Amino acid sequence: MRKSFFFFLLVLAILNLSACAPRLQASEPACVLDMEVRVSIDVTNVSPRVVFDQLARELNCTIHVSPLLWKPVTLHIKDATVPGVLGLVVSQIDGKYIQNGNRLSIEPLTIFDRLQARYLEKVNKDMAERARIIQTRLPEGMRFTDVPLSNVLEEISQASGLEFKSWEEEGDRKVTLDLSGMTVEEAIKAVLTEVDGEGAVWIKLSYGTNNYGQYWPWGYPPTGGPSYGSPALFER
Numbered sequence: 001m002r003k004s005f006f007f008f009l010l011v012l013a014i015l016n017l018s019a020c021a022p023r024l025q026a027s028e029p030a031c032v033l034d035m036e037v038r039v040s041i042d043v044t045n046v047s048p049r050v051v052f053d054q055l056a057r058e059l060n061c062t063i064h065v066s067p068l069l070w071k072p073v074t075l076h077i078k079d080a081t082v083p084g085v086l087g088l089v090v091s092q093i094d095g096k097y098i099q100n101g102n103r104l105s106i107e108p109l110t111i112f113d114r115l116q117a118r119y120l121e122k123v124n125k126d127m128a129e130r131a132r133i134i135q136t137r138l139p140e141g142m143r144f145t146d147v148p149l150s151n152v153l154e155e156i157s158q159a160s161g162l163e164f165k166s167w168e169e170e171g172d173r174k175v176t177l178d179l180s181g182m183t184v185e186e187a188i189k190a191v192l193t194e195v196d197g198e199g200a201v202w203i204k205l206s207y208g209t210n211n212y213g214q215y216w217p218w219g220y221p222p223t224g225g226p227s228y229g230s231p232a233l234f235e236r
Contacts, residue, residue: 014081031061033102039085040078048073048093052106064105069093070138126206133160134184142179142187149173149195156191163204165212170197189217 039058043051050070056063059082060108071093077085088096090106096113098105109117138159144152150171153164162184165171179187192199203215 031059032100033059033061033099035080035082035099038079039082040080041075041085041148042077043075044076045072048089048095048106049197051085051089055082059104061102061104064103066095066105066107069095070108115158129205130162130206133162136160137181137183138179138187140180142182144175144177144179146174146176149175149191149197152177153193153201156184156187160203164188164215165202165204167198167200167202169215170195173197185217188215192217 031122038218039055041051041054043054047067048071051073051152052063052065073086073089073092075088077088086106094109095106096109098107102199130158138156142155142156142159146185148171150166152175153166156179157163163224166173175191175194179190182190188201189198191202199218200214200216205211205213
């Protein structure tokens with residue numbers, strides 16, 4: 001009998017919560033979240049709630065903010081987009097914003113968010129360093145006569161500190177060139193033109209184990225032919 005009574009109370013509580021849910025949802029005003037709205041905010045050392053309340057008024061929408069976010073915010077911006085404002089604010093409070101349709105929530109960063117941010121920071125630094133090295137010049141005396149492409153790329157690798165490998169089955173194609181004083185990028189272009197290659201080489205990435213990316217010095221060829229845009233690098 002006692003078990004039945006407690007079961008009845010449990011069912012009654014669930015029914016009450018279910019009945020309250022629509023009323024709670026109805027109390028929140030419906031809105032159409034326009035992230036292209038431009039706003040100006042000028043605050044110094046205020047609670048995050050102050051900024052998000054002002055932003056909510058501009059959007060005419062509710063912004064759900066976690067109570068775990070408390071670090072003060074300083075913001076002096078004019079005519080900025082909503083994503084721009086959100087990005088600046090969450091970076092100060094160790095948070096993130098989540099847009100789900102017309103619902104906008106501000107939540108603290110998780111441990112996984114922090115690990116991903118550190119990884120991306122390292123990747124970006126590595127890419128910037130690679131871009132710098134690719135524009136450095138090779139030493140004088142780098143001349144090749146009827147030398148396999150794979151050997152030429154090995155010499156370029158040793159001189160530059162980057163590691164290049166030939167694309168697919170192009171390693172045995174012969175190179176006769178003077179690469180003295182060329183930038184690494186110019187040298188890669190020259191050898192690929194010399195061997196009539198596909199337009200790319202493999203480049204060793206500094207993160208991961210035995211991880212290589214596709215380096216296209218002319219940019220990725222969208223139709224199979226050379227594309228004379230910015231150099232492109234794609235991981236595999």
